[in-house]
Amino acid sequence: MDNLQAIMPMLIVTLAAMATMLAEAFRRKDERMPIGGLGVIGLVGAIAAAGLLWDRNAVGFGVIQADNFSLFVTVVVAVIGLFTIMFSSEVVEREGIPSGEYYTLTLFSVVGMMMMASATDLLVIFIALEIMSIAVYVLTGIKRTDAAGTEASFKYFLLGSFSSAFFLYGIAFSYAVSGSTRLDALSTAIAQSASAPGPMVWLAMGLLLVGFAFKVSAVPFHMWTPDAYEGAPTVVTGFMSTGVKAAAVAAFLRVFLSAFEPLRGDWTQLLTWIAMLTMVVGTVVGVAQTNVKRMLAYSSIAHAGYLLAGIIAASAIGKSAVLFYLASYAVANVGAFGVIAFIATRERNTGELTDFTGLWYAKPMLAVLMAVFLLSLGGFPPMAGFIAKWYIFAAAVNEGFYTLAIVGVLTSVVSVFFYLRIVVMMFMSSNKAELEVPPFGIVGTLGLALAAIATFYLGILPTRLIDLATQSISTIF
Amino acid sequence: MDLSLFYLFGALTVAASFFVIAQRNPMHSVILLIASFIGLAGLYVLLDAPFTAVTQIIVYAGAIMVLFLFVVMLLNAPREDPPVVDPRRPLLSAGPRRIGGVLSLVFLAEIVWAFSRVPTTAMNDAPGIGDRVSSVAAIGLEIFTTHTFAFEATSVLILVAMVGAVVLARKNL
Structure with missing residues (x-):
């Protein structure tokens, strides 16, 4: 019974995904069915299950650890899934996306993310990574008539399988080191030889690092990000830029701070360079973009750099800062992509910067919401992004990573430029006649409103979530 | 032999x-x-x-x-067509593509270096090497005890792959 308890959140979402699949199969040809609703039920159920499991530290099958850390990430991922489903309801119909398959794959991807965050066995982490990734590859190309989407999907798939190969090779070397794929066994084996780690250990660590860096889109493994984010349907981009990143960061944190903890001094040096490069490249290249989806793709690369900075400065504050950052980045980013999806029409759906010209005059509410999300991503005070960034940089300074903190602050100042550029476009160009925004329904509006409220709530009253994050991280590392 | x-x-x-x-x-x-x-x-x-x-x-x-x-x-x-040089994508032209070749050679050198540093005795008594991998019964036992969860999770993975393949391949759009 204990086993099943620990996997309950992902089990519930798996069942919801299967129910969605069956609902689509039994749907008559023209029958309308609120298929997304099944997903909502499953995700809410998963959140409830995670709440019940809090502080219980259940272990399932020896490889799934339902500690507070994984439950925190589980809830974040489930919330991302909920927002995605809410934003999708109209978009799916407008773009002619097969709805049953769309929701099924989204839910299965969420299952993979939850599993990835809670697995303590490299083999299971790999399977979870593949469940998540394969579903996302297909979601990227789910609009088969769209050439850009198909191209993006194919690129993402090829590069993704390449990175999976690196990750697997890393697992093979870890097995050679410890004779097991369990993280605790690996940790013991590495701790024994920590003074003079053999070449196998370095290879294992390096290859696993490449695999994770690819999934969180850290430079120099970020090449796929702009293309995949631009080509995918906008709601899917919102989903994968937040969910995939959250799950990958969670697994990254667990593997490197538990199994490779004895070698921390060594990998932080390497990771510091990667993090700084990631922040700089994401910001500098992002400034030059004219497509909002591409711009946000580079912004999400830069955010990966900030998250890595939190992992490097892994004091108690740093680790809870990473979790808080994940949550606040998720609500703002998923909301921003939601707005982009809402102002698109069937013909005009590439998210060009010019599409936002004078949005304030056409749809004031949407413009205000978009501004809230963008300013939060840029790190402006009343919004969640400010607290999150401040927390990460404070942790970096406390641990003595001054260069890292300085690069981080400078790049976030520069990044404000491209977030503000969209805001200026929306409010200050009075190009009223051009823009026509399709009507959108109550569910999507509710979703956007909730995302905005969450952004403000986390920015103004962050203590509650920070406490939860601190609690959840303290149980494991 | x-x-x-x-x-x-x-x-x-x-x-x-x-x-x-x-x-x-x-x-x-x-x-x-x-x-x-x-x-x-x-x-x-x-x-x-x-x-x-x-x-x-x-x-x-x-x-x-x-x-x-x-x-x-x-x-x-x-x-397969011979490679074409696309001026809009400078990274795909022959010169930069060689960087990939160089990187893979570096990687090969790293692997060779790593294995040459590991003494052969360590290879023989490396953990995980033993007779338990050889018999079908032992493999079955491992799969259904230690790796039960991975085994079951794989079924979800295959299901996702099937749904994905159907979505990408079916005729009516």
């Missing part, structure tokens, strides 16, 4: 894999891939893992490669 067999199968695997990517004709690539899989199966036998070797032959060299061949034949895939 064992050592010469190892070199034989190893050379077969490496050479065949190299020519898989060096061919312009997809049909030849597929046939060479079968040769590479057979070499791998030989290596598994030498490692006292007959079950893995047989699975490798039946599943990969047999079933999966037949599928590959059918796909290649059905698509009637022509010879």
Whole structure:
């Protein structure tokens, strides 16, 4: 019974995904069915299950650890899934996306993310990574008539399988080191030889690092990000830029701070360079973009750099800062992509910067919401992004990573430029006649409103979530 | 005897894999891939893992490669075009592409260095090497005790892959 308890959140979402699949199969040809609703039920159920499991530290099958850390990430991922489903309801119909398959794959991807965050066995982490990734590859190309989407999907798939190969090779070397794929066994084996780690250990660590860096889109493994984010349907981009990143960061944190903890001094040096490069490249290249989806793709690369900075400065504050950052980045980013999806029409759906010209005059509410999300991503005070960034940089300074903190602050100042550029476009160009925004329904509006409220709530009253994050991280590392 | 067999199968695997990517004709690539899989199966036998070797032959060299061949034949895939230089994508032109080649050579050098640093005795008593991998019963026991969850999770993975394949391949859009 204990086993099943620990996997309950992902089990519930798996069942919801299967129910969605069956609902689509039994749907008559023209029958309308609120298929997304099944997903909502499953995700809410998963959140409830995670709440019940809090502080219980259940272990399932020896490889799934339902500690507070994984439950925190589980809830974040489930919330991302909920927002995605809410934003999708109209978009799916407008773009002619097969709805049953769309929701099924989204839910299965969420299952993979939850599993990835809670697995303590490299083999299971790999399977979870593949469940998540394969579903996302297909979601990227789910609009088969769209050439850009198909191209993006194919690129993402090829590069993704390449990175999976690196990750697997890393697992093979870890097995050679410890004779097991369990993280605790690996940790013991590495701790024994920590003074003079053999070449196998370095290879294992390096290859696993490449695999994770690819999934969180850290430079120099970020090449796929702009293309995949631009080509995918906008709601899917919102989903994968937040969910995939959250799950990958969670697994990254667990593997490197538990199994490779004895070698921390060594990998932080390497990771510091990667993090700084990631922040700089994401910001500098992002400034030059004219497509909002591409711009946000580079912004999400830069955010990966900030998250890595939190992992490097892994004091108690740093680790809870990473979790808080994940949550606040998720609500703002998923909301921003939601707005982009809402102002698109069937013909005009590439998210060009010019599409936002004078949005304030056409749809004031949407413009205000978009501004809230963008300013939060840029790190402006009343919004969640400010607290999150401040927390990460404070942790970096406390641990003595001054260069890292300085690069981080400078790049976030520069990044404000491209977030503000969209805001200026929306409010200050009075190009009223051009823009026509399709009507959108109550569910999507509710979703956007909730995302905005969450952004403000986390920015103004962050203590509650920070406490939860601190609690959840303290149980494991 | 064992050592010469190892070199034989190893050379077969490496050479065949190299020519898989060096061919312009997809049909030849597929046939060479079968040769590479057979070499791998030989290596598994030498490692006292007959079950893995047989699975490798039946599943990969047999079933999966037949599928590959059918796909290649059905698509009637022509010879691959020689690389074109696209001025809009400077990273794909010949010069920068060599960086990829150089990087893979560096990686090869790293691996060779790592293995040359590991003493052979350590290889022999490395954890995980023992007779428990050899018997089918032991493998079954491992799968359904230690790796139950991974085994069950794989079924979800396969389900996702099936749904994905159907979505991407079905006729009516």
